[in-house]
Amino acid sequence: MEIDPFIFRLSIFILSIFIGYYVVWSVTPSLHTPLMSVTNAISSVIIVGAIIAGLAGNSQSIFNTSSIFGFLAISLAAINIFGGFLVTQRMLQMYKKKKKDK
Amino acid sequence: MSANLSAIFYLVSGVLFILALRGLSSPETSRQGNFFGILGMIIAITVTFLSIGNFSNGFIYVLIFLLIGGLIGAFIAYKIPMTAMPELVAGFHSLVGLAAVFVAISAFLNPEAFNLGTSGNIKLGSLIEMSIGAAVGAITFSGSIIAFLKLQGIMSGAPITFKGQHPLNAIILISIIILTYLLCSTQSSNFFWILLAVSFIIGFLLIVPIGGADMPVVISMLNSYSGWAAAGIGFTLENSALIITGALVGSSGAILSYIMCKGMNRSFFNVILGGFGATEQSTSSVNKEQKPVKNGNAEDAAFLMKNASSVIIVPGYGMAVAQAQHALREMVDTLKKNEIKVSYAIHPVAGRMPGHMNVLLAEANVPYDEVFELEEINNDFANADVAFVIGANDVTNPVAKTDPQSPIYGMPVLDVEKCKSVLFVKRSLSPGYAGIDNDLFYKENTLMLFADAKKMTEDITKNL
Numbered sequence: 001m002e003i004d005p006f007i008f009r010l011s012i013f014i015l016s017i018f019i020g021y022y023v024v025w026s027v028t029p030s031l032h033t034p035l036m037s038v039t040n041a042i043s044s045v046i047i048v049g050a051i052i053a054g055l056a057g058n059s060q061s062i063f064n065t066s067s068i069f070g071f072l073a074i075s076l077a078a079i080n081i082f083g084g085f086l087v088t089q090r091m092l093q094m095y096k097k098k099k100k101d102k
Numbered sequence: 103m104s105a106n107l108s109a110i111f112y113l114v115s116g117v118l119f120i121l122a123l124r125g126l127s128s129p130e131t132s133r134q135g136n137f138f139g140i141l142g143m144i145i146a147i148t149v150t151f152l153s154i155g156n157f158s159n160g161f162i163y164v165l166i167f168l169l170i171g172g173l174i175g176a177f178i179a180y181k182i183p184m185t186a187m188p189e190l191v192a193g194f195h196s197l198v199g200l201a202a203v204f205v206a207i208s209a210f211l212n213p214e215a216f217n218l219g220t221s222g223n224i225k226l227g228s229l230i231e232m233s234i235g236a237a238v239g240a241i242t243f244s245g246s247i248i249a250f251l252k253l254q255g256i257m258s259g260a261p262i263t264f265k266g267q268h269p270l271n272a273i274i275l276i277s278i279i280i281l282t283y284l285l286c287s288t289q290s291s292n293f294f295w296i297l298l299a300v301s302f303i304i305g306f307l308l309i310v311p312i313g314g315a316d317m318p319v320v321i322s323m324l325n326s327y328s329g330w331a332a333a334g335i336g337f338t339l340e341n342s343a344l345i346i347t348g349a350l351v352g353s354s355g356a357i358l359s360y361i362m363c364k365g366m367n368r369s370f371f372n373v374i375l376g377g378f379g380a381t382e383q384s385t386s387s388v389n390k391e392q393k394p395v396k397n398g399n400a401e402d403a404a405f406l407m408k409n410a411s412s413v414i415i416v417p418g419y420g421m422a423v424a425q426a427q428h429a430l431r432e433m434v435d436t437l438k439k440n441e442i443k444v445s446y447a448i449h450p451v452a453g454r455m456p457g458h459m460n461v462l463l464a465e466a467n468v469p470y471d472e473v474f475e476l477e478e479i480n481n482d483f484a485n486a487d488v489a490f491v492i493g494a495n496d497v498t499n500p501v502a503k504t505d506p507q508s509p510i511y512g513m514p515v516l517d518v519e520k521c522k523s524v525l526f527v528k529r530s531l532s533p534g535y536a537g538i539d540n541d542l543f544y545k546e547n548t549l550m551l552f553a554d555a556k557k558m559t560e561d562i563t564k565n566l
Contacts, residue, residue, distance in 0.1 A: 005340070006227055012342055013333060016349030019120055024354040027126045029450065029475050030464075032358060032457030033187055034136075035126050036325055039351040040194040042119045042139055043332045046201050047168075048112075048150040049216075049339045053208035054167070055160045056215030062160045066212035071167045073204035076197045078171025079178070084194060085140050086179035091187075092136060094464040095129040097471055 034091045041084025047077035108153040109342060111145055116346030118142030123350060129470055146343050184465040185422045188454040192250040192321055198328040199242030199305075202335050203298065206236035209338055210294055216339060222289050228338050229289070233282045235334025236294075237301040242327040244305030249320050252309075253454060259314025267311060268375065274304045312373065315419075315496075317454045318362040319373045326355025358456050365450030367502075367513035395531065398549035400558060403525050404565030406549070410487035412443040414479065416516055417459050418452045420493020420528070424555035427466040430492065433563040434468070440566070445482070446473040447516050449497035480517050489521040491542075492555050495528070499540045510538060524548040527558050 027035050053070025063071075118138045125135015151161075182190050209216045209232055210224070218228040251257035278300055285293040312320050333348025363370050407413055415434070421427060434444045446468065452459045463473055483489060491498055498518040501508045518524055519542055526548055542548055551558050 006337075009337055009340065009342070009345055013337070013345050013349050016116075016120075016346045017353045020123070020350040020353035021357065023120060023123045023350070024357045027123065028128060029361075030448075030457060030460035030470055030473060031126045031129065031132060032361075033191075033455060033461045034132065035123070035354065035457070036191050036321065036358070036455065037187075037194070038122060038126070038136060038139055039325060039329065039354050040191060040198065042122060042143065042347050043198050043328050043351045044201065045115070045119070045143060045146050045343050045347050046198065046205060046332050046335055048146055048341060048344065049205040049209070049335055050201060051147070051150045051164055052154065052215060052339070053205060053212070054164045055154050056208075056212050062163060064212075066208045066215070067160065069204040069208040069211070071163060073201040073208065074164060074167040075171035075174075076201040076204070078168045079175040080171075080194050080197050080201070081143055081175065082172040083175030083179045083190075085136060085143070086176055087182065087187075087190065088136050088139075089133070090179060091184070091461055091464070092129070092132045094184075094461070094467075095132070095470050096464070096467065097129075097469050 031092075031095075034088050037084050037091065038088045041081055041088065044077040044080035044084065047074060047081065050074040050077055103149065103152040103155065105153070108149045111149040112341055112343035113346075115142035115146040115149075116343045118145070119343075119347050119350060123354065142343075183425075184461055185425055187461060188317060188321060188458060189250055189253040191455060192246050192253055192324065195321070195324045195328045196243050196246035196250060199239045199244075199246060199331055202235050202239030202328075202331040203243060205335050206232050206239065206338070207294075207298075210236075210291070218338065224289060226286055229286050230282065231334055231337040233285055233294075233297060235331055235338060236298055237278055237282070238327055238334055239331035240298050240301035241305035241308070242324055242331050244302045245309040245320075245327070246305075246324050248306055248309040249317065249324060252314060253317060259317075261313040262310045267307070271304065271307055274300055274307070278304070308374070311375070314454075315451075316366075316373050318451050318456055318458075319359050319366075319370070321455045322355050322358035322362055323374075324355070326352050326359060329353070329355055362451055362456060365514065367510070393544045395543050395550050396548060398525070398551055400551070400553075400561035401565050402549060403551055403558075404562045406523055406525065407437060407442065407488055407490070407562070408440060408566060410442055410522075412445075412482075412486045413437060413488045413490055414483060414486045414521065415444065415446045416489060416491045416494050416498060416518060417446065417448070417463070418492070418494025418497065419454060419458075420495075420555050422453055422458065422462055422493070424493065426492060426554075426556035426559050427462045427468075429556045429559040429563070431463075431466040431468055433559050433566070436563050436566045444472065445479060447476070447479045447483075448473060449476055449494065449516055450514075452494055452497055476514060476516060483517045484520040487522045489518045489524045490527070491518060491524065492527045492559070495540055496538065498542055499538065501538060501541050504541075508538060518542060519545055519547075522547065525551060527551045527553065527555050529554065 050073035122139030329351025336344030
């Protein structure tokens with residue numbers, strides 16, 4: 001009997017939850033704000049679905065209801081991706097150790 | 103590009119996202135982690151383009167919309183002040199939610215493009231996954247909008263409760279399940295739209311009754327929701343990068359919510375059901391006027407600190423509101439010149455989001471190895487000369503340790519009262535968010551400094 005591919009995806013999902021659990025517990029509390037902004041950025045990988053939706057229109061009609069939602073989703077996700085990674089970067093630049101010469 | 107090859111690349115980007123979070127285990131590795139995250143995103147987007155292959159005319163529009171969003175995002179990222187980080191994160195959550203909704207709508211209207219069957223005859227599994235993604239996305243969106251409005255101060259931070267709230271929410275949640283069932287059995291688009299509308303409403307209703315100081319929990323929870331929404335869409339699209347990311351973000355948000363609830367010694371459901379702090383105010387305000395407090399000024403505070411050998415600073419949300427972090431840092435510089443040891447004590451729920459205070463102190467160039475968490479520093483208060491409480495209140499209240507009747511009893515608090523003397527910067531004697539009087543105000547060794555946090559800090563620096 002063949003295993004439904006869904007089961008494989010479910011396995012990935014469950015194992016990733018466990019990975020997430022252990023990885024996030026090891027995040028130092030002082031970096032919890034950057035953690036939130038970076039998770040924001042990476043969850044916007046949903047943009048891959050938006051791109052598929054946006055490119056789904058045929059050459060006669062690039063804009064149909066479905067692809068318009070795709071295009072809008074691309075912009076929304078892109079705001080998050082650029083905004084999320086850049087603001088995380090900006091925050092992380094600020095975390096500095098004590099200077100030795102003080 | 104073959105489907106197998108692109109699946110492998112999606113897996114690679116999923117792994118890079120794991121490394122991005124892993125990097126945050128210490129500030130030294132965090133920047134590298136962020137780089138991994140960016141790399142993972144670039145791979146995922148590139149592979150998507152390559153796997154579609156046939157770009158046709160739509161490609162240029164994809165780039166245009168990508169660029170528009172990217173520019174807006176970059177602009178926000180550079181302009182936003184660090185004190186506004188909670189609002190920003192709430193706003194970003196709402197966008198993830200809305201993007202998930204849009205992708206689900208698009209997949210529902212044009213299932214052929216996603217290999218989900220044909221319109222009106224979508225595969226059952228995909229339809230269920232799509233409904234979950236869309237519903238959770240919609241809840242994330244409207245919930246985050248409310249959180250954003252509350253944090254911005256556009257909407258009152260006070261909990262809004264009304265009679266029959268919980269039964270109403272329960273009915274709506276059940277109706278979501280029924281609608282999903284109906285949608286799957288009839289494939290009718292009407293049910294899909296109703297499902298979305300109802301999900302938007304419940305997101306709104308769930309966050310409205312939750313008060314301002316519970317925002318750390320709310321933001322973490324919405325963070326978690328945005329992850330589950332992404333995972334739901336990931337299942338629909340059969341995309342492992344999205345499934346992995348969704349699971350990571352979902353569990354990350356859940357853990358943060360847990361940490362925040364523990365920091366307040368409250369159960370998750372207690373926070374979610376909301377309304378905390380609305381009723382306490384009236385009972386506690388009766389007897390507080392009579393008790394004497396010692397009122398001080400900047401000179402007294404400067405005198406105390408100058409003669410101290412160690413000072414512990416306890417920042418809270420008030421510091422963020424007054425934007426006092428830079429002034430504080432200047433004051434600490436002066437103290438350090440006088441050979442006074444200074445450290446910072448951060449309560450888990452200080453501020454409006456997890457890690458809020460740490461970011462503000464980092465912005466003001468405070469080295470992160472001078473900043474300590476509650477467990478790390480709580481024993482040091484007994485040996486310190488001065489505790490400087492700036493903008494914090496409930497998290498220092500000794501009543502949490504002594505009075506079983508108190509609503510905050512059992513909440514872990516900073517042992518500020520063990521210091522030889524306590525300086526308390528506050529605008530007035532009003533109780534904190536929880537509506538409970540702080541015994542610390544009336545202690546023998548407490549000096550109240552009634553002023554704006556920033557102005558007071560500057561004045562103290564002048565007097566040092």
